[in-house]
Amino acid sequence: MANKAISISSIEHNERDVMPLVKMMTIAAWALLGIGLVLSLLNINHFSDRNASLMVGVGFMVGSVHIYVIRTAIHLVHSRAVSKSE
16 A cells, blocks of 8 residues: 655646736726716716716716626635635
8 A cells, every 4th residue: 555645835726816907907997987977977967867978977887886896706705715725
């Protein structure tokens, strides 16, 4: 009975660095929020669903929240994976 010993240091981990993605998504979310606020505030005088620029502004704001939530999920999953591997 021969037992083979495998050292953990010999196993290569192919982990991706997600911090550039997280930073890019943060910047994109804040930029879209700013664009949405500007579009909405410039065209709030005719508050109606027929006001296309107001609706696009609201869409930008909702989209920015979705991007920020996805960014937070990616960051949390990566942080948890790193903490479990150490």
